[in-house]
Amino acid sequence: MIVSILFLSIILIILTGIPVGIGLGVVGLAFSIIFEGQSALISLPQTIFSSNNSFLLTAIPMFILMSEILRRANVTEILFDAVTKFVGHLPGGLAVSTVITCAIGASITGSSVANAASMSIVAAPSMIKRGYDRKFTYGLIAASGTLGILIPPSIPMLLYASITEVSIGKLFISGIIPGLVLVTLLCAYVILKEKFFDDSDRKIEKATISAKLKSLKKALPALILPVIVVGGIYAGFFTPTEAAGVGVFFAFVLGFFWYKTLKINDIIPIFKDSLHSTCMILLLIAGSMVLGHAITTLQISDQLVSMISAYDVSKIVFIFLIMILLFVLGCILEVISVIYIVLPVLYPIVVELGINSIWFAIIFIVNMEIALITPPLGMNLYVIGGIAKRPISEVMIGSVPFVLIFLFFLFLLILFPDISTIFIK
Amino acid sequence: MFNFLDKLVSRFSFILQNLAIFAFIILTYSVIYEVVARSILNKPTIWSLEIVTYMISCVAFFGSAYVLRINKHLEVNLFTNILPDNMKFILNFFSNLVAAIFCFIAFYYGCKLINLTYILGVVSVSELRIPVWIPQLTVPIGFFALTLEFLIRIFRIIKFRKKSQ
Numbered sequence: 026m027i028v029s030i031l032f033l034s035i036i037l038i039i040l041t042g043i044p045v046g047i048g049l050g051v052v053g054l055a056f057s058i059i060f061e062g063q064s065a066l067i068s069l070p071q072t073i074f075s076s077n078n079s080f081l082l083t084a085i086p087m088f089i090l091m092s093e094i095l096r097r098a099n100v101t102e103i104l105f106d107a108v109t110k111f112v113g114h115l116p117g118g119l120a121v122s123t124v125i126t127c128a129i130g131a132s133i134t135g136s137s138v139a140n141a142a143s144m145s146i147v148a149a150p151s152m153i154k155r156g157y158d159r160k161f162t163y164g165l166i167a168a169s170g171t172l173g174i175l176i177p178p179s180i181p182m183l184l185y186a187s188i189t190e191v192s193i194g195k196l197f198i199s200g201i202i203p204g205l206v207l208v209t210l211l212c213a214y215v216i217l218k219e220k221f222f223d224d225s226d227r228k229i230e231k232a233t234i235s236a237k238l239k240s241l242k243k244a245l246p247a248l249i250l251p252v253i254v255v256g257g258i259y260a261g262f263f264t265p266t267e268a269a270g271v272g273v274f275f276a277f278v279l280g281f282f283w284y285k286t287l288k289i290n291d292i293i294p295i296f297k298d299s300l301h302s303t304c305m306i307l308l309l310i311a312g313s314m315v316l317g318h319a320i321t322t323l324q325i326s327d328q329l330v331s332m333i334s335a336y337d338v339s340k341i342v343f344i345f346l347i348m349i350l351l352f353v354l355g356c357i358l359e360v361i362s363v364i365y366i367v368l369p370v371l372y373p374i375v376v377e378l379g380i381n382s383i384w385f386a387i388i389f390i391v392n393m394e395i396a397l398i399t400p401p402l403g404m405n406l407y408v409i410g411g412i413a414k415r416p417i418s419e420v421m422i423g424s425v426p427f428v429l430i431f432l433f434f435l436f437l438l439i440l441f442p443d444i445s446t447i448f449i450k
Numbered sequence: 451m452f453n454f455l456d457k458l459v460s461r462f463s464f465i466l467q468n469l470a471i472f473a474f475i476i477l478t479y480s481v482i483y484e485v486v487a488r489s490i491l492n493k494p495t496i497w498s499l500e501i502v503t504y505m506i507s508c509v510a511f512f513g514s515a516y517v518l519r520i521n522k523h524l525e526v527n528l529f530t531n532i533l534p535d536n537m538k539f540i541l542n543f544f545s546n547l548v549a550a551i552f553c554f555i556a557f558y559y560g561c562k563l564i565n566l567t568y569i570l571g572v573v574s575v576s577e578l579r580i581p582v583w584i585p586q587l588t589v590p591i592g593f594f595a596l597t598l599e600f601l602i603r604i605f606r607i608i609k610f611r612k613k614s615q
Contacts (some may be wrong), residue, residue, distance in 0.1 A: 038545075038548075039526050040526060040528070040529040040530075041529075041530065041541050041542075041544070041545035042525050042526065042527050042529070042530040042541065042542060042545055043525070043545040043546070043548065043549050044518065044523035044524060044525050044549065045523070045524040045525065045526065046523065046524070047523075047549045047552055047553070047596075048549075050552055050556075051548055051549070051552045054552065054555070066555060066559050067559060067562070067563075069555060069556055069559050070556055070559050070560035070562075070563045070586070070589045070590070071563060073556055073560075073589050073593075074507065074563075074585075074586055074588075074589050077503075077506050077507050077510045078503050078506075078507065079503070080499060080502065080503060082506065083477065083481065083502050083503070083506050086474060086477065086478075086506065086509060087478070087481060090474075090478060262489070263485065263489075266481055266502070267481060267484065267485045267488075269481070270478070270481035270482045270484070270485050271482070271485055273478055273481075273482065274482050274485075293471070296471050296474050296475060297467075297471060299474070300467070300470055300471055300474055300509065300513050300517075301513070301517050301520070301522045302522075303474070303509055303510070303513070304470070304509065304510060304513040304514045304517040304522075304523075305517060305522055305523050305524055307506070307509065307510035307514075308510065308514050308517075308523060309524060310510075311510065311511075357526070357528065358526065359524050359526070361524070362524060362526075401528050402526065402528055
């Protein structure tokens with residue numbers, strides 16, 4: 026009963042248009058006051074202060090900063106050009122190139138929205154010029170952009186790790202194989218569609234070996250960056266925060282000295298834009314910690330665990346129920362909000378049922394990728410619609426086949442957990 | 451009168467944002483310096499970890515008010531956008547009022563917390579032994595600025611409502 030009231034209160038208050046972080050805090054504080062009395066008010070500032078007092082969370086501004094530096098340094102354009110030289114001659118060459126560049130972009134940014142935004146600037150005009158259907162182009166970029174949160178580094182994975190205390194190194198490394206499988210599925214769809222259902226001739230001439238090598242040489246430093254960051258964390262050389270710090274340093278070096286696309290005047294705007302995205306996430310974390318305090322005090326997770334045990338719900342039924350819940354919540358809430366609302370309540374049940382937390386994290390993240398391209402609140406749809414200055418319905422229609430591919434992929438991951446856990450075994 | 455208050459609050463949020471940017475730069479420098487000190491110079495610092503955690507509080511709470519002003523906080527406007535103007539006004543008014551009250555509570559009890567830690571002379575457990583009330587100040591200052599920004603939003607909603615009538 027109390028769980029339903031809590032969830033309902035959260036959804037209702039968020040739908041009023043209040044900033045989500047504050048909304049979570051309000052509900053958390055209200056429940057704490059009802060059940061704890063005035064002491065809830067006294068502990069409020071301490072809870073808020075401790076919320077961001079974590080070294081792991083420092084990785085978030087660092088990854089945001091890294092991605093902002095690379096975005097301003099036009100690295101996506103360099104990568105797209107290099108990838109097109111290698112795969113442009115294939116059927117659906119530019120579309121394949123878009124998927125692969127998104128995957129590489131995902132390995133240097135932790136956010137899907139940033140990934141989709143850069144690609145809609147760089148790839149969409151070239152694809153449309155080559156005769157690709159607008160809806161297909163926007164749908165493809167929206168879908169491929171979501172690789173940003175699956176392929177490491179990933180900000181949602183960092184948040185997942187900070188809530189569940191799962192090893193972030195293991196989580197990052199576990200995103201690689203599912204990411205590659207998804208890239209393969211997307212490329213296969215694009216190639217098959219072009220070969221069997223599209224007659225237009227838009228093949229790009231095969232690039233010469235010297236042109237390929239030249240573009241590879243240019244893109245190589247940007248390609249080394251994810252190896253240093255993710256490899257460094259997994260090998261134990263750096264903590265995630267330190268790895269992100271190295272990434273920031275490397276990104277500055279690339280922008281200022283290698284590509285020379287950044288100027289000294291860019292530094293403050295880079296920090297300013299990164300600050301805005303960081304504050305948005307950190308305020309949400311602060312609010313969710315206030316809510317988390319209420320959840321712990323009311324022992325809501327314990328009640329849910331006993332309920333699940335009493336009904337003898339099997340693992341697979343639980344997973345399917347959660348996937349449906351996440352899909353629905355993903356339609357009306359933003360990814361980070363879903364993580365902070367659902368995870369603190371449900372994670373104890375995941376542990377209780379003996380579900381592999383890394384596997385659960387990956388299917389959770391893939392579900393959130395779907396959320397990013399499903400209306401009415403698929404962020405990638407809005408970002409692409411906004412940048413392309415096209416009606417949002419165009420992007421939504423274009424995303425439909427990709428939502429189906431993602432659902433198939435999610436089903437694959439549930440059926441074959443080894444895809445996500447092979448590295449950690 | 452409203453325009454004057456709006457400008458004043460905007461100035462305050464802007465100054466806090468600049469402090470947050472400064473804290474962000476220190477945070478970045480500290481993280482990178484620690485990697486160099488530990489991995490290359492083999493001399494890890496005693497201050498980096500602590501400074502970084504304090505700076506992230508500055509970034510989070512000092513920057514939030516300005517981010518609210520430019521509407522960059524996560525808000526779900528899906529439902530409010532389809533409502534008739536009257537309902538939209540009521541919902542906007544109350545959501546901002548509730549937010550302002552929450553932020554004021556965080557500010558008020560934040561001041562009380564600081565008073566307590568100051569009187570007790572609590573210092574950090576690390577070797578730097580920094581008085582804890584200093585980093586804790588970020589909470590009341592940040593939430594005071596947020597309270598002001600939410601009040602400005604409420605005034606703006608009322609003003610817009612009067613104009614449209």
